[in-house]
Amino acid sequence: MSSITEYRSGGMGWRWAGRIFLVFLLGFTIMPMAWMLITSLKTGFAAMQYPPQWWPTEPTLDNYWRLLDPSGSVGQDFLRYFWNSMWVSVVTTVLAVAVAVPAAYAFSRFRFPGRTFLFFAVLLRNMFPAVVFLVPLFILMRVLGLVNTHGSLILTYLTFGLPLAIWLLKGFYDNIPIQLEQAARIDGATRFQAFFLIVMPLSTPGIIATSIYSFIGAWNEYIYAYTFLTRHDQMTLPVGIQRFFSENATDWPGLMAATFLMSIPVVVLFLVLQRYFVRALTEGAVKH
Amino acid sequence: MSTGQAIFRDVPDPPAPKRPSLGSRLVKSRTDYLYVAPAILVMLVVIAYPIYYTIELSFFNTPASLALSEKQFNGLDNYVTILTSSIFWKVTWQTIIWTVVSTLFAFLLGLGAALALHREFAGRALLRGLLLIPWVVSAVAASYVWKWLYHSDFGAIGALMVQLGVTDQPINFLDNTTTSLYSLIVVNVWKEFSFAMIMLMAGLQTVPDTLLRAAQVDGASPWQRFWHVTWPHLSSVSTVTVLLLVVQNFNSFIIPFIMTGGGPVGSTQIWITHIYELAFLRQRWGVGAAYAVLLFIIMMTLGYFYVRALTRGDDQRAGA
Numbered sequence: 001m002s003s004i005t006e007y008r009s010g011g012m013g014w015r016w017a018g019r020i021f022l023v024f025l026l027g028f029t030i031m032p033m034a035w036m037l038i039t040s041l042k043t044g045f046a047a048m049q050y051p052p053q054w055w056p057t058e059p060t061l062d063n064y065w066r067l068l069d070p071s072g073s074v075g076q077d078f079l080r081y082f083w084n085s086m087w088v089s090v091v092t093t094v095l096a097v098a099v100a101v102p103a104a105y106a107f108s109r110f111r112f113p114g115r116t117f118l119f120f121a122v123l124l125r126n127m128f129p130a131v132v133f134l135v136p137l138f139i140l141m142r143v144l145g146l147v148n149t150h151g152s153l154i155l156t157y158l159t160f161g162l163p164l165a166i167w168l169l170k171g172f173y174d175n176i177p178i179q180l181e182q183a184a185r186i187d188g189a190t191r192f193q194a195f196f197l198i199v200m201p202l203s204t205p206g207i208i209a210t211s212i213y214s215f216i217g218a219w220n221e222y223i224y225a226y227t228f229l230t231r232h233d234q235m236t237l238p239v240g241i242q243r244f245f246s247e248n249a250t251d252w253p254g255l256m257a258a259t260f261l262m263s264i265p266v267v268v269l270f271l272v273l274q275r276y277f278v279r280a281l282t283e284g285a286v287k288h
Numbered sequence: 289m290s291t292g293q294a295i296f297r298d299v300p301d302p303p304a305p306k307r308p309s310l311g312s313r314l315v316k317s318r319t320d321y322l323y324v325a326p327a328i329l330v331m332l333v334v335i336a337y338p339i340y341y342t343i344e345l346s347f348f349n350t351p352a353s354l355a356l357s358e359k360q361f362n363g364l365d366n367y368v369t370i371l372t373s374s375i376f377w378k379v380t381w382q383t384i385i386w387t388v389v390s391t392l393f394a395f396l397l398g399l400g401a402a403l404a405l406h407r408e409f410a411g412r413a414l415l416r417g418l419l420l421i422p423w424v425v426s427a428v429a430a431s432y433v434w435k436w437l438y439h440s441d442f443g444a445i446g447a448l449m450v451q452l453g454v455t456d457q458p459i460n461f462l463d464n465t466t467t468s469l470y471s472l473i474v475v476n477v478w479k480e481f482s483f484a485m486i487m488l489m490a491g492l493q494t495v496p497d498t499l500l501r502a503a504q505v506d507g508a509s510p511w512q513r514f515w516h517v518t519w520p521h522l523s524s525v526s527t528v529t530v531l532l533l534v535v536q537n538f539n540s541f542i543i544p545f546i547m548t549g550g551g552p553v554g555s556t557q558i559w560i561t562h563i564y565e566l567a568f569l570r571q572r573w574g575v576g577a578a579y580a581v582l583l584f585i586i587m588m589t590l591g592y593f594y595v596r597a598l599t600r601g602d603d604q605r606a607g608a
Binding site (some may be wrong): 014018022025032034102105112129131133159162166223256257270 | 313317321322323326327328330331334335337338339341345356363365374397400401402403405407413415416417418419420421422424425427428430432433434436437439441442444447450451458462464478481482486490508510538539541546560563564565567568573576577579583584
């Protein structure tokens with residue numbers, strides 16, 4: 001029973017231990033998501049039963065119709081929050097890529113004074129918790145006149161995403177042989193052309209990975225959105241759904257339907273593009 | 289060998305190539321800065337200013353309204369208040385438990401998953417994707433789902449434990465000071481173990497197959513192969529992963545904030561939720577800022593190790 005890759009994982013015993021562990025882990029991972037979905041298919045009455053209905057006796061999509069119906073007040077609010085989240089996340093992502101690409105390229109290729117210091121400074125941003133920056137940033141946003149605008153969120157999210165984005169992309173540029181650019185330069189390309197025509201296409205997977213990361217970060221952010229936006233037509237989903245359901249008695253099936261809809265864009269995006277993300281992390285994390 | 293060296297002993301070292309002055313290097317590389325300028329500018333505005341502001345505020349007694357013209361300098365009073373309060377030590381201890389236990393289990397589950405997924409098999413990419421879902425969904429969604437799973441009357445976990453005969457009655461996970469913190473840790477581990485998994489999967493790819501095969505040929509057991517070949521190759525990525533997990537856990541906010549709000553009786557209060565409560569709910573801005581400064585110091589210490597682990601060997605790579 002010896003396979004080619006047996007040296008990687010040991011013998012049959014270890015392989016079975018690995019399989020059992022994975023099954024256990026998959027159960028642990030999926031169970032809450034499954035319960036989210038099952039609960040969202042119940043009526044409020046069916047959800048409030050003990051012992052719980054492990055599968056709803058009368059499954060219903062009413063909770064979803066209510067959230068997605070633009071003529072109802074619940075649906076109106078939900079769709080507005082959804083749109084706000086989408087707008088903020090897309091703009092953040094586009095800007096993050098536009099800023100991170102040249103910076104990462106410079107960190108990878110050039111040796112300018114202060115390079116190491118600046119690189120550290122960028123990375124250190126990741127070390128600070130959002131809450132610590134809340135008050136000063138709130139005051140800053142007031143000075144800039146950005147309170148209650150999506151601009152305040154976009155500017156803040158940009159700085160969350162940038163450090164990892166730059167780091168991931170730098171890993172990609174490090175692995176693109178400099179000779180490719182030099183050859184292009186010899187053939188008469190400017191530095192800019194060499195970058196755009198040679199380096200950019202080769203780093204597309206890195207740019208995709210960076211975009212996913214920025215998008216997910218912005219889509220899921222809660223604390224700043226909770227603090228910077230007080231007008232409810234501006235709110236993003238993570239804050240918005242809280243406003244919906246916890247005021248009186250919590251409508252658990254409605255809340256679960258909302259969280260499920262909120263999770264769909266990021267989960268789908270991630271599952272479709274995960275190989276880029278995994279590869280980018282591999283290049284960035286390991287080649288050091 | 290030694291005589292050969294002796295011959296050259298009196299020959300002076302060639303003069304070191306003269307390092308260009310800082311000024312000329314700055315001028316020479318001025319166009320390089322254009323590439324990083326946008327990133328640095330954004331970071332300066334959104335990082336440097338808040339840090340300066342927080343440090344300043346930590347030395348002042350501030351009115352609840354945060355009308356800063358009325359703030360009064362009070363030296364180190366805010367720091368003394370923090371370090372002499374009994375709640376500081378309680379919250380710090382809870383933060384340590386939260387951080388250490390979360391990091392340990394997230395790392396171990398992630399390592400196990402990475403090892404089990406290292407071998408090629410049908411459906412491996414799908415499985416990896418499914419395991420990554422908790423890391424991708426928002427912490428807000430995760431907090432609500434788990435709050436519902438833990439619900440004292442209708443929660444699925446409590447009901448399941450009764451049906452399986454583990455307990456007679458559903459356990460009240462979140463409203464109980466002995467179980468609340470650990471119940472939240474489970475959620476946190478659920479949320480972040482796959483981050484460790486993906487980092488370590490990347491790390492495993494650097495383990496040379498030839499070495500593992502050679503070890504196998506030499507009769508090393510699977511455990512010996514792991515311990516003497518695989519694990520040493522994982523040390524640098526493991527260091528980065530653990531440091532990132534520690535930082536992330538120390539800075540956690542959403543899970544305790546949404547699920548318990550720090551309660552019951554402060555049993556799930558950790559540093560960040562405590563800072564939030566001091567500043568935003570009790571308007572003690574100065575004390576909150578002093579807490580933040582202490583946090584800076586801890587984070588900078590961790591940050592030093594993080595950057596060192598991350599940039600190990602970075603400067604060996606040749607640049608243009």
